[in-house]
Amino acid sequence: MRALTVTPLKPGSVEVSEVEPPVAGEGELLVDGVAVGVCGTDREIARGDYGEAPPGEERLVLGHESLGRVREAPPGSGFAPGDLVVGVVRRPDPVPCGACARGEFDMCRNGRFTERGIKGVHGYGAQRWTVEADYAVGIDPELERVGVLLEPATVVAKAWEHIERIGGRSWFEPRRLLVTGAGPIGLLAALLGTQRGLDVHVLDRVGAGAKPGLVAGLGAAYHTAPVSEVTARTRPDVVIEATGAPDVVLNVVADNARAGIVCLTGVSSGGPRTGVDAGALNRGIVLENDVVFGSVNANLRHYGLAALALARADRSWLERMITRRLPLDRALEAFEPDGDEVKTVIDL
DSSP, X not given: OEEEEEOTTOTTOOEEEEOOOOOOOTTEEEEEEEEEEEOHHHHHHHTTSOOBOOTTOSOEEXXXXXXXXXXXXXXXXXXXXTOEEEXXXXXXXXXXXXXXXXXXXXXXXXXXXXXXXXXXXXXSOBSEEEEEGGGEEEEOGGGTTTXXXXXXXXXXXXHHHHHHHHHTTSOOOOOEEEEEOOSHHHHHHHHHHHHTTOEEEEEOSOOSSHHHHHHHHTTOEEEOSOHHHHHHHHOOSEEEEOSOOHHHHHHHHHSSOTTOEEEEOOOOOOOSOOOOOHHHHHHHHHHTTOEXXXXXXXXXXXXXXXXXXXXXXXXXXXXXXXXXXEEGGGGGXXXXXXXXXXXXXXXX
């Protein structure tokens, strides 16, 4: 069978390879791959920035944004042939730490977790894969065209869960949300904000193409003005930062509503140093009771929350998020820039 593979830490090594078909172990589903999404993490692995093959192997099967159809399911698993499923990405560390032992493996404390298609375990970018029944999430058949969006939606489902937990420290009735970045994470964060009845604003650099229309389709406001102007104008109660751009991060941390909550989901890369008045930044956070926190990955609970959010969303809007679909034999094109891209999906 064919799979999308890479030699971790070796730039330019991504290829569609012939690999041995998997054999389901005890308690595992055997799944025919339907589609796999490509995100910034996959492209960073392809560039050789990081990634880890399974022990004793040279190459790693890529793909953590999965969608598949069950071919074989063990008795009592809760799944049957023909079911659509998504595989959970992260697995608890083997010790396990306190968080992993309680099912909160997205908050692993010792870093010994593994991740499908990223760290130590083959991913879902293959024509056939296996997954433990306990780490498979069923998808409504009506979501087949967009089910591959479930994994990125789990990231924002977790972010919103934590925002609301933090808000519960006091009276919390946010009115205005600012999302910085209109990629898949930003757009899904905005979707969940509109589902909560908030006045949603999205900031991005792109002034044309698919992104402004997708934001408008949510009934949200789209901005391309400098971030300082947008934060001054909107004074958001909640900010979900999805760019990782240092100047954007600093601005939203410094300029939001009193007792505001800023969730950082964008991973910054190294770059020029940015001059910061740390004293003034600290003073503002303390005196206004602000909270700034980072969030990444998800556990099983967040997959369920994400599935509910997608089921409530307008199906045609979700389909418009997928701006490029490629067959597996053209998979390498997914790692080349596309000016109007939101989400690229490889059909398996």
